[in-house]
């Protein structure tokens with residue numbers, strides 16, 4: 001990992017190095033230029049002085065008046081502050097403003113003297129052994145009445161060195177101040193920049209955490225302000241997109257969770273991506289806990305797994321009925337189809353599940369019912385057809401025998417009539433219950449029950465003598481009187497039919513909470529417990545032979561159940577084998593206005 005430094009640490013050292021290098025270079029170049037300028041100017045001044053003052057020496061040199069030469073040298077040297085030396089052509093010094101010429105050695109070999117003697121203006125910058133310092137010399141040659149001599153001016157360069165070192169010192173000082181200023185400026189600037197960047201960073205971190213409501217402050221720098229603006233725009237757009245995504249997700253979740261069909265989405269590795277509430281109920285799973293679990297684990301059904309695999313293999317929309325549950329059988333009708341991603345590639349499968357247990361149950365009931373009706377009708381029809389064929393093809397000679405045949409045919413026809421009447425009654429009741437439009441009136445129950453007993457007494461006085469009625473006169477309910485009469489009549493008929501001829505039967509009516517209980521009790525043989533749950537099914541009989549012999553259709557109790565249900569009530573049975581049975585209809589109680 002690369003090491004990262006602070007903004008100041010990154011920018012300041014190269015800046016300081018650049019400044020120092022620049023300063024050194026500028027100082028070097030300007031110092032040299034200054035020095036050169038100074039030397040050029042000094043040289044020119046020395047040259048001018050040499051040229052001007054040279055002519056003054058023509059007369060004393062021509063006269064060889066060395067004393068006059070010496071005095072003139074001193075006078076000019078004193079006035080101009082410049083050392084003046086007069087040298088003869090052979091190098092003998094005859095005058096010097098600073099030293100005694102007699103003590104000075106021969107100057108013929110001095111470079112400036114050599115150049116002057118050759119007719120040029122001699123210049124030399126060198127160390128002076130006489131004065132023990134660096135000096136600049138300018139020499140010009142003259143001819144005074146045949147005597148050649150050289151006038152040399154010179155000045156010490158010690159002042160120049162002092163000036164230059166002063167200049168260098170000042171430049172260095174200025175450089176130092178400049179470097180410090182640059183350091184301070186870059187520190188302040190980088191600190192400001194760092195703060196702005198830190199603000200951007202904390203803003204970006206807040207955005208990354210999903211905190212998209214805050215906005216970044218606009219910074220002073222245009223570039224950072226642009227970045228802040230861009231990030232703020234990004235946050236607004238993200239907020240909009242998140243809102244849209246959340247809204248869409250909520251909508252689709254609401255749609256999925258309010259669907260009555262179970263919906264399960266599976267990815268291409270057969271792992272569950274999602275399951276709606278109805279799906280969770282159908283499969284007995286918590287929808288939140290099944291995500292990322294395998295479909296085998298969630299469905300626990302080989303048929304379901306196979307269907308998912310077929311759908312993933314791209315075998316078009318599929319449909320299958322799948323049986324679930326061990327104790328309680330449940331049937332699911334499942335439609336499976338492949339899920340296609342935005343790029344057109346398969347990404348999984350979608351299952352839509354419907355609970356068809358009730359439908360299956362109804363279908364089974366319908367099938368059983370058709371089989372039962374056919375069977376019930378077939379017996380009398382076969383019997384009728386047999387006797388009619390016998391009468392047609394081979395009529396018995398005996399008139400009594402013929403009459404017996406006709407009575408059997410009549411009995412079977414009555415049986416057919418009874419079955420069809422009961423079936424029609426059931427059908428009408430079902431229709432009434434389905435429409436929810438049972439015509440009922442609030443009325444006392446007692447008169448209805450009395451009518452049943454009265455009808456019975458008219459038809460079968462012996463049977464009616466066995467029946468007692470016990471019903472309070474003030475008990476009222478919203479009932480359809482003819483239907484209740486029919487139901488009580490069926491129950492009473494069964495009680496009389498299945499109990500011994502001399503045993504009593506009681507019809508009772510009482511209030512039971514917010515219900516009216518109408519019961520018929522006999523002291524007959526009773527019904528074994530295992531038959532009780534199915535007793536109210538159509539054509540269900542405890543003892544088939546006995547029921548047929550008694551002229552029963554096997555539909556009486558089913559009709560009673562439907563009549564009770566049409567009144568939003570119910571029917572129940574309690575029975576002790578050998579002691580008798582009690583059938584009770586519970587109807588909603590109602591006080592009549």
Ligand code: ADP
Nearest residue numbers: 494495498541542543547552553554555556557
């Ligand atoms: P059925 O026409 O055969 O009487 P129901 O639907 O009225 O048909 O009754 C169904 C069966 O219930 C009867 O076949 C009979 O076995 C039994 N059952 C009904 N009522 C009684 C009762 N009071 N005592 C004993 N068995 C009864």
